[in-house]
Amino acid sequence: MSNQVIKTFSNQYKLPRLPIPSLEESTTKYLNSLKPLLSFEEFEYTKQHVKDFIKPGGLGQKLHQRLIDIDRISPYNWLDDTWWIKKAYLEWRAPVIINSNWYLLLIDDPNTPEEYFTNNNEICLKGQFSKWQIKRAAHLIEKMLEYKNLIDTESIPPDITRTYPLCMHQYTRCYGITRIPKLNCDELIYTPHPAPAKHILVIIKDQFYILNGYDKDGQRYTDGDIEIQLHQIVDDVLKVQLDPPIGVLTADDQTLTLIENALFIINLDDYSTGMGFDKFSQNMFHGLNAHNRWFDKAMSIAIENNGRAAMNGEHSPCDALIPSIIFQWIGLEPTLPNASVSGRSIISPKRIRFTINEQTLKDIFEAQKRIDPIIVDSDIVILQFSEYGIQFIKKIAKCSPDAYIQMVLQLAYFKTHQKVVPTYETGSTRQFLHGRTDTIRTLSLESKAFVEGMENKSLTVQQKYNLLQAATKAHSIYSQDVSNGKGCDRYLLGLKLLLQKDESHPIFTETIFIKSQEWILSTSGLNSGDKLNGTGFGCVYPNGYGINYLSGEYLLKFGIESKYSSSETDSNAFKQNIINALKDMKDICEQINSNYEKEDRL
Structure with missing residues (x-):
């Protein structure tokens, strides 16, 4: 067997180009993300706008074709080459x-x-x-x-995953x-x-x-x-x-x-x-x-x-x-x-x-x-939570670690503010040439049901655990779609930027289009961070939070930032509710799947 080291950029020529997702699939994903934010009547109203947008010969079809044309003239990546960094x-x-x-x-x-x-x-x-x-x-x-x-x-x-190599251009x-x-x-x-x-x-x-x-x-x-x-x-x-x-x-x-x-x-x-x-x-x-x-x-x-x-x-x-x-x-x-x-x-x-x-x-x-x-x-505050880490999440909670942490943040926000809000998580598209990120929309019907259920004393432990499983699975599916180049946010941005001066459509002008992208919770996870004590970035909106996290085997670290000037936010209160959420979720997972044995650390 050869011991030859594979060169850093040797996989670059093998990487596929960032795909253009389908108009129908993207708008369906967008619509689904609105359900936790809208009443039934409001949703049906927006649904009609989307239906008109994607109809044969409609504006959505024209914009989609223009995006295909942009892709054809882009050397590496229709998003990164044309718009994203700017x-x-x-x-x-x-x-x-x-x-x-x-x-x-x-x-x-x-x-x-x-x-x-x-x-x-x-x-x-x-x-x-x-x-x-x-x-x-x-x-x-x-x-x-x-x-x-x-x-x-x-x-x-x-860098590689279990199934595909990753773009190394950012190095x-x-x-x-x-x-x-x-x-x-x-x-x-x-x-x-x-x-x-x-x-x-x-x-x-x-x-x-x-x-x-x-x-x-x-x-x-x-x-x-x-x-x-x-x-x-x-x-x-x-x-x-x-x-x-x-x-x-x-x-x-x-x-x-x-x-x-x-x-x-x-x-x-x-x-x-x-x-x-x-x-x-x-x-x-x-x-x-x-x-x-x-x-x-x-x-x-x-x-x-x-x-x-x-x-x-x-x-x-x-x-x-x-x-x-x-x-x-x-x-x-x-x-x-x-x-x-x-x-x-x-x-x-x-x-x-x-x-x-x-x-x-x-x-x-x-x-x-x-x-x-x-x-x-x-x-700005830093939280280092040492009661458990991704070993527990995988073995006892039986969840995707990142999806679990995202539900922790959803529950912490709900505990703090008694409502749900649009949530951004960074999703990597590095399996594609010059790929960077797209948006994982963490808020979903499943995540909303989970946080409401966790605070509902009438539900059984099994019911709460089932809601956690449903929420993390929905999040993992969305995350995988984003990783595969099928997120809706960058695609819709591309379509909107291709509008000509005399063109407009309610899908881009109605209030919910902007509101659904007001990332009150802006979040991102890095690596395990064994050599890092913490990480962080600023909130995107003055009444929101910026949260960066490192998920280690037995230690979870969160950097939390908000604004003192906001009467709605409090970084220390949010920190405490992350702790509370981590403990509450640990409790239901242990009750369902047996106690976490400390010997597992050995």
Whole structure:
């Protein structure tokens, strides 16, 4: 048997193109998703609009044919090539901070000296940098460069499922990618893969430095070599006159391109937020005041002066799943207390200086005024639930883990607000060339019956369990359809965008079309997150929640974000009701399918 490694991009030519689903199937799926939101009379009214839309010779048929024509001229993918990145991200005029960016909290390094784990240690005072912080930063930089080398040399096996390979294109959209704000529509700047840059941008006390990841011969520096450079940067920044916080502008809508080619960013914070997760996640999401960050870069890693680290990412180049895979890999090896030095000539870091005038200072001031309320309004909490994980869900609940977690969120929302709402879950279409995502509409008649049934004291445990099974099965079917390119949301978006100036139809203008896409619950699951302490992103609507989760074998982690300004939402209350839902569902599953044996963990 051959031990030859399959190259990273070897399956790309085998991948099918993203299909165009049928008009009838898509509109049926859309109609079914409306049933939990409409009365019988309202549903019948909308049903007639859909019937007219899809009739032979009707507008739906014409738009469908136009979409086929778009597909024929698209090099790779009718959605990604034509609309998606622009419509979903680059044309969105809200600041990327909180509204679009995501974060991933790395686990604490097992080699962290014990004194760094105390909240009031003297070596991590505000305004200082620590030796351990620099060591860990150097290690993370070297591992990030090592992973880039694995991508560039195609040494990573391609991602696959049990039945099909997955597109690896997004791995080429992680390093050296920068979003450039422009009028009306932003732009992504990147060089051809592999990204040729050899440097990393280090931001420290709002100052900018170029750190070289490779020597003059192109050889990658060791942890120890990078550590020397970081010490040089810290020594320099402590004695120079500091420039104003230019990075604040990237949280707003300004244009700066000097750092666009850097492979990624390292943010060294001269403070720590303690050992809890809520304050830590806030710092890693927005820098507390948007300082010492550059939010337009595809990947940035911030390290507090106690050594805790996290990644912040700009969402448009790739979905957070891919950086989470990279970050998981980065966390596999702990930092060495005594990293080796190669002995090669080390290129000294170089500080970047900006030409700053009165207008620049005014822009920074105005940007800060716009950003501060966004930061203050963000209500972020982290939940780590350790009573059970996907082992229990599979063995005792006998459900799809992701469908089960989605029902947990449905039940938690119902417990909090006594109603159901449109719910978005990210569904992957990576089995297709350049595939990214489509919408899994979690809210269904089955999920509504389940949450109402769980709160109905007159139902038996068996009846409640049956409702859970029906809801998770319905969700799994919808999820599989989306994965197979048969979701309705991206398809309907394509049809709507192909309307000509003199064309319209009630299906696109009636209230329910918009209302059914108001994702009060915006959710997404990543990987098991064994090397991650948490993850999160912002809510889509001011009266909603943004929830990202990591489903481990025995540990479930949720990042929850809402707005303090909303009288309807409360992240801590929702967190508590996730716990309540997890426990209630565990109880009925154990009663039906016997107790969960702790020995199963062994």
